Amino acid sequence: xxxxxxxxxxxxxxxxxxxxxxxxxxxxxxxxxxxxxxxxxxxxxxxxxxxxxxxxxxxxxxxxxxxxxxxxxxxxxxxxxxxxxxxxxxxxxxxxxxxxxxxxxxxxxxxxxxxxxxxxxxxxxxxxxxxxxxxxxxxxxxxxxxxxxxxxxxxxxxxxxxxxxxxxxxxxxxxxxxxxxxxxxxxxxxxxxxxxx
Amino acid sequence: xxxxxxxxxxxxxxxxxxxxxxxxxxxxxxxxxxxxxxxxxxxxxxxxxxxxxxxxxxxxxxxxxxxxxxxxxxxxxxxxxxxxxxxxxxxxxxxxxxxxxxxxxxxxxxxxxxxxxxxxxxxxxxxxxxxxxxxxxxxxxxxxxxxxxxxxxxxxxxxxxxxxxxxxxxxxxxxxxxxxxxxxxxxxxxxxxxxxxxxxxxxxxxxxxxxxxxxxxxxxxxxxxxxxxxxxxxxxxxxxxxxxxxxxxxxxxxxxxxxxxxxxxxxxxxxxxxxxxxxxxxxxxxxxxxxxxxxxxxxxxxxxxxxxxxxxxxxxxxxxxxxxxxxxxxxxxxxxxxxxxxxxxxxxxxxxxxxxxxxxxxxxxxxxxxxxxxxxxxxxxxxxxxxxxxxxxxxxxxxxxxxxxxxxxxxxxxxxxxxxxxxxxxxxxxxxxxxxxxxxxxxxxxxxxxxxxxxxxxxxxxxxxxxxxxxxxxxxxxxxxxxxxxxxxxxxxxxxxxxxxxxxxxxxxxxxxxxxxxxxxxxxxxxxxxxxxxxxxxxxxxxxxxxxxxxxxxxxxxxxxxxxxxxxx
Numbered sequence: 001x002x003x004x005x006x007x008x009x010x011x012x013x014x015x016x017x018x019x020x021x022x023x024x025x026x027x028x029x030x031x032x033x034x035x036x037x038x039x040x041x042x043x044x045x046x047x048x049x050x051x052x053x054x055x056x057x058x059x060x061x062x063x064x065x066x067x068x069x070x071x072x073x074x075x076x077x078x079x080x081x082x083x084x085x086x087x088x089x090x091x092x093x094x095x096x097x098x099x100x101x102x103x104x105x106x107x108x109x110x111x112x113x114x115x116x117x118x119x120x121x122x123x124x125x126x127x128x129x130x131x132x133x134x135x136x137x138x139x140x141x142x143x144x145x146x147x148x149x150x151x152x153x154x155x156x157x158x159x160x161x162x163x164x165x166x167x168x169x170x171x172x173x174x175x176x177x178x179x180x181x182x183x184x185x186x187x188x189x190x191x192x193x194x195x196x197x
Numbered sequence: 198x199x200x201x202x203x204x205x206x207x208x209x210x211x212x213x214x215x216x217x218x219x220x221x222x223x224x225x226x227x228x229x230x231x232x233x234x235x236x237x238x239x240x241x242x243x244x245x246x247x248x249x250x251x252x253x254x255x256x257x258x259x260x261x262x263x264x265x266x267x268x269x270x271x272x273x274x275x276x277x278x279x280x281x282x283x284x285x286x287x288x289x290x291x292x293x294x295x296x297x298x299x300x301x302x303x304x305x306x307x308x309x310x311x312x313x314x315x316x317x318x319x320x321x322x323x324x325x326x327x328x329x330x331x332x333x334x335x336x337x338x339x340x341x342x343x344x345x346x347x348x349x350x351x352x353x354x355x356x357x358x359x360x361x362x363x364x365x366x367x368x369x370x371x372x373x374x375x376x377x378x379x380x381x382x383x384x385x386x387x388x389x390x391x392x393x394x395x396x397x398x399x400x401x402x403x404x405x406x407x408x409x410x411x412x413x414x415x416x417x418x419x420x421x422x423x424x425x426x427x428x429x430x431x432x433x434x435x436x437x438x439x440x441x442x443x444x445x446x447x448x449x450x451x452x453x454x455x456x457x458x459x460x461x462x463x464x465x466x467x468x469x470x471x472x473x474x475x476x477x478x479x480x481x482x483x484x485x486x487x488x489x490x491x492x493x494x495x496x497x498x499x500x501x502x503x504x505x506x507x508x509x510x511x512x513x514x515x516x517x518x519x520x521x522x523x524x525x526x527x528x529x530x531x532x533x534x535x536x537x538x539x540x541x542x543x544x545x546x547x548x549x550x551x552x553x554x555x556x557x558x559x560x561x562x563x564x565x566x567x568x569x570x571x572x573x574x575x576x577x578x579x580x581x582x583x584x585x586x587x588x589x590x591x592x593x594x595x596x597x598x599x600x601x602x603x604x605x606x607x608x609x610x611x612x613x614x615x616x617x618x619x620x621x622x623x624x625x626x627x628x629x630x631x632x633x634x635x636x637x638x639x640x641x642x643x644x645x646x647x648x649x650x651x652x653x654x655x656x657x658x659x660x661x662x663x664x665x666x667x668x669x670x671x672x673x674x675x676x677x678x679x680x681x682x683x684x685x686x687x688x689x690x691x692x693x694x695x696x697x698x699x700x701x702x703x704x705x706x707x708x709x710x711x712x713x714x715x716x717x718x719x720x721x722x723x724x725x726x727x728x729x730x731x732x733x734x735x736x737x738x739x740x741x742x743x744x745x746x747x748x749x750x751x752x753x754x755x756x757x758x759x760x761x762x763x764x765x766x
Contacts, residue, residue: 064605073610128606135605144605145595152590153273168610169590169617171555175270176429176441181557182394182618183550189397 048087059120064147072164082150082159102139216453229253232497237316239730239750240503241447246754248461259468260312268438291653306695308507315448322435322559323416325744330354350735351716360748369445371419375411377565394552395584395621396561402679410562416445430557435587472516480726499725506699506732526720533637537629537737538696542666544673546682551618554586578665580627599686625669626740630659703732718753
């Protein structure tokens with residue numbers, strides 16, 4: 001760990017933009033390298049985000065993974081708490097600036113578009129329109145990535161509370177399984193080898 | 198009562214011991230018989246084989262000694278942060294497409310491998326395909342390829358077969374015979390792992406298209422064997438360590454046996470940065486940084502490099518001397534060259550019913566009908582196809598959905614629910630053409646955190662590699678259609694800019710003018726230096742090279758031991 005060379009923000013954002021363009025590479029989230037594994041800050045306010053930033057980020061995250069169709073989204077998973085904790089890493093300082101200015105920009109756009117106080121006060125339709133206009137920016141790509149990670153990472157990082165992310169996917173949270181695993185091996189194996197299916 | 202739990206962890210009443218506790222240790226000034234750099238696929242095998250017949254062995258490992266009981270399913274740490282990989286510690290590598298280009302920071306996949314006892318066998322998916330007889334003589338069969346260095350191996354499949362069988366039985370491989378298998382002298386020691394839904398679907402598609410599916414061979418226990426658990430189907434083979442010890446990594450197979458001989462020390466957190474030579478051109482041992490960063494030496498009568506295709510290259514190139522101005526064992530100029538990655542391609546499909554690919558070992562069935570190259574296709578290349586799904590929630594949600602689905606919002610979330618448990622991936626594991634220009638060199642400008650030159654990758658896929666990928670993608674798409682997928686999408690084929698398979702950079706051969714080591718893995722230029730790892734491979738096979746790397750290591754160990762006994766080193 002002492003020899004860890006941390007990716008500068010610029011390199012991270014280039015990587016993030018590349019993921020947005022190529023889509024198929026797993027993003028190297030080196031910026032999360034020192035992410036603390038504690039749950040002490042849960043529901044006690046933010047350690048790093050301002051209340052206004054947290055409010056905007058919460059609205060943004062809720063549009064990436066909405067709480068709809070009767071299933072939990074980013075809100076229930078505690079994604080904003082996850083990102084707040086990511087802000088606490090020393091090497092994340094540069095990226096914090098980009099995300100902070102991006103959040104402020106969201107609020108400004110909400111003001112221009114609908115005369116709202118901030119992004120969180122805008123109508124859902126306006127929020128979506130604002131996000132569509134910026135969805136190829138490094139800010140958007142970076143925060144969208146963090147929202148997804150916060151939704152599906154191990155709950156010890158502060159998001160994916162009560163495994164709601166994994167449950168959303170239909171993934172059973174168990175340390176081991178036994179065959180059969182899915183519908184086809186339950187119903188069609190081993191007779192499948194005769195081509196009867 | 199002594200019993201084994203969690204792989205190599207030995208539980209004796211309340212006392213928990215680990216293999217490294219009580220291991221034999223050697224003083225630096227003592228010249229041991231062998232110092233082996235690397236404790237991975239090849240290093241672990243060499244250590245066990247040489248220590249078992251009585252030689253004193255020190256294995257140098259740059260990473261830590263993790264126990265299976267420490268392994269978790271933490272996707273953020275393992276797959277996003279890459280905690281275990283070289284790129285977490287030394288992320289700076291450079292890349293260029295051709296030697297005429299200026300190297301720039303590699304923001305792509307990079308040269309990647311695992312640091313730690315057991316090396317990449319700890320986190321690999323453990324697919325154990327044998328090469329076929331044709332793999333060793335493709336130059337003779339296929340002829341020359343413009344712009345490429347296709348060559349026959351100095352050994353044949355028949356010479357290597359007994360060692361493939363040794364891997365089956367001593368490492369622990371599960372599987373079942375198939376119609377295209379090369380000859381084998383002994384059956385698999387264990388039956389195959391249970392079939393998965395994806396295997397059923399691949400088999401159904403194969404039957405409809407007149408092809409043949411067979412169980413995939415794995416270095417994973419399908420039953421209790423050798424004091425280790427059977428696979429518990431947790432679904433985290435690829436990229437993760439097996440907390441049950443069911444995956445036959447060298448960490449839980451040969452390394453504990455090497456330690457148990459009382460002849461072998463595995464020295465962890467030690468980074469070898471130079472092989473020393475004397476005025477007679479013989480290797481005298483290695484120089485390394487220990488865990489505290491102190492420079493230390495280990496003298497040895499013979500040195501074996503098994504540090505993977507990238508680090509073995511680095512060590513040879515940096516170990517210059519007046520006698521070896523271009524690097525050790527590099528009179529051919531081919532150290533670091535003929536790098537091969539193994540091309541691949543993938544097609545995804547969504548099915549009506551749940552497949553739950555996140556459960557069970559990473560693959561179920563394979564199709565080897567297109568393994569051999571075929572002159573009628575008009576290009577060099579072949580491959581095997583399997584149903585393999587190494588995606589977990591974060592990785593899947595970030596990058597696997599079809600491109601016509603939005604990447605955020607209600608439709609995105611709905612698609613995640615609809616697709617994660619219903620998606621199957623068919624993948625072609627393919628050849629790479631060996632080309633001299635594709636190489637690992639030392640970057641002249643950029644340094645890593647220890648002040649060493651960064652690794653520079655020069656790589657451009659051969660035109661036949663690209664053709665092979667597209668040809669196979671048409672096959673995996675046809676299979677996905679035949680399997681009955683209700684939605685099909687391709688993984689875009691992109692130029693290679695890194696890999697976990699680092700092959701060919703110290704190739705074997707009979708002619709010292711165009712190869713680095715001889716048929717016994719002895720460096721042509723240095724009589725007591727041996728190189729045995731992925732770098733030894735002359736051609737790429739069809740992905741999944743570890744089975745062959747370990748067969749080579751078992752064979753090399755036998756010959757090296759004979760040389761040592763007859764004072765021929």
